[in-house]
Amino acid sequence: MKTRTIGKSDLKVFPIGLGAMGMSEFYGKTDEKQSIKTLHKALDIGVNFIDTADVYGIGDNEELLRKAYSDRWNDLVLATKFGYVRNKENPEGRQRNGSPEYVKSACEASLKRLGREVIDLYYLHRVDPNTPIEETVEAMAELVKEGKVRYIGLSEVSGDTLKRANEVHPITAVQTEYSIWSRDVEKTTMSVIEELGISLVPYSPLGRGILTGKIGDTSALSKNDYRHTVPRFQKENFESNKRLLSRIEQLADTKKITPAQLSLAWLLNKGENIIPIPGTKHEKYLIENAKAVDVELTQDEMQHLDDTYISVAGKRYNDMGMKFTNL
Incomplete structure (x- = not known):
């Protein structure tokens, strides 16, 4: 079984993880029974790096993982997150x-939900703009000393913030x-x-689904699908980005693999420290994604995919979403 080590830790994981966010909200209808089957299948095929957050489903996603893994925690590496605050009374806040x-x-709340x-x-x-990063990380370090957390990470941070x-x-x-399409x-x-020997864990490594080649028209997305708010999925931008996808599909067809597998292989070839976490609710796509570890790419093929980025239309988040990043 191929593995990669997360940073300088002793956490060894399959090179491709599983993002659980969409199992609880954001990407249309949810199905707990189906999601649990997919979570079980992940461990069965060796995908042992599972990603969640307290904000996904406003706690529901962590509770879903408890239901799926209460007797299998020793078989996986669990990542969760805090600091992005919502509540069920005002979920849009x-x-x-x-x-x-x-x-x-x-x-404490996450540990309780997860069991x-x-x-x-x-x-x-x-990153909280009202709290120095040093104070936040010092408190996270205390959790490590107390044995409640093994290792710590950051999301959407600038190089300067990361150094501090x-x-x-x-x-x-x-x-x-x-x-x-997001570089x-x-x-x-x-x-x-x-420089610091840290692992990079890409979320949305399949461009929120567009790089799978399975979204022909945004009208097919459910009304409550988060992607309706993403600039790259707005009508004119989306039509332009579909042309970008054709470059990926042509190469994938030549190699007899799927666009998703090609996109994940591109990331894996960018560095041994990279561990993408594509999300899916379905066993079929989980298995498809995992097979990307066996895809080999030449330098010319990597360059072909690198050049694709030049023509991406639209920002990756709306204005509020970009404001919340630390880049």
Whole structure:
């Protein structure tokens, strides 16, 4: 079984993980029974790096993992996140909180929902502009000393913020959006990630689904699908981005693989420290994604895919979403 090590930790995982977010909200209708089957299948085929957050389903996603894994926790590496605050009374509201007091209360709440005594990898989901990163990380480091967290990570951070955080306590992983059509991290944080020996964990490595080649028209998405708010899925941008996809599909056809497998292989070839976490609710796509570890790409093929990025239309988040990043 192929594995990659997360940062400088002792956490060894399959090179491709599983993002559980969409099992609880954001991407249309949810199905708990189907999601649990997919979560079980992940471990059965060796996909043992599972990603969640307290904000997904406003706690429901962590509880879903408890239902699926209560007797299998030892078979996986669990990552969850805090600091991006919502509540069920006002689910559309968004706040950031990295205060030391909140760090500890959020961790306790996640442990309770998960039914666990320790979190393998605990991320700050979004940097709190009102709390110095040093104070947040110091509180996270206390959780490590107390044995409630094994390793800590950050999400959507600039290189400068990452350096400051790492001086307080070693950062094991950085999570950010990264794919053939979202490459901001290469300019903002990648050099620091590599310099410090940190793993990069790309979320939305399949471009929120567009890189799978299975979204022909956004009208097919359910009304409550989050992607309706994403600029790259707005009508004119989306039509332009479908032309971008054709370059990927042509190469995938030549190699007799799927566009999703090609997109994931591109990421894996970007560095041994990269561990993407594509999300899916379905066993079929989980298995398809996992097979990307066997795809080999030449330098010319990598360059072909690199060049695709030039023509991406639209921002990766709306204005509020971009405001919440630290890039």
